[in-house]
Ligand code: DAT
């Protein structure tokens with residue numbers, strides 16, 4: 001069990017705005033080690049699969065369109081207490097409610113275009129990491 005790992009994406013708005021390097025620096029400065037990393041782009045079909053848990057939510061179509069709108073960075077991160085500590089580092093889903101100094105407070109545009117993803121549990125961190133990375137890409 002990867003209890004000390006989480007999974008992140010730097011989302012299309014943050015990559016398009018040139019914030020990829022600044023966000024990776026915040027992640028490393030906070031003590032997360034990058035285990036696997038990929039610069040890639042989701043098709044609408046893949047974005048729909050990744051966010052299938054939100055299929056019934058009213059924003060699902062918008063979310064799928066947005067997440068397939070441009071390149072992203074996907075990464076597996078390692079640190080003690082990775083899932084909870086990373087959620088603290090990124091801040092609330094809605095940047096208007098995100099704490100000062102968090103990635104979303106600094107870089108998110110809106111509740112939809114919110115700069116980064118962070119897994120919400122150890123179980124989902126493993127599922128999400130496996131979605132992007134083969135066993136040969138997880139170190
Ligand atoms: P989080 O990304 O903080 O885990 P979530 O899992 O509730 O948030 O939702 C997944 C993504 O869906 C979120 O990062 C952005 C989008 N989203 C959530 N709520 C939304 C809303 N009310 N309107 C538009 N997009 C929303």
Ligand code: MG
Nearest residue numbers: 117118119120
């Ligand atoms: Mg979530």
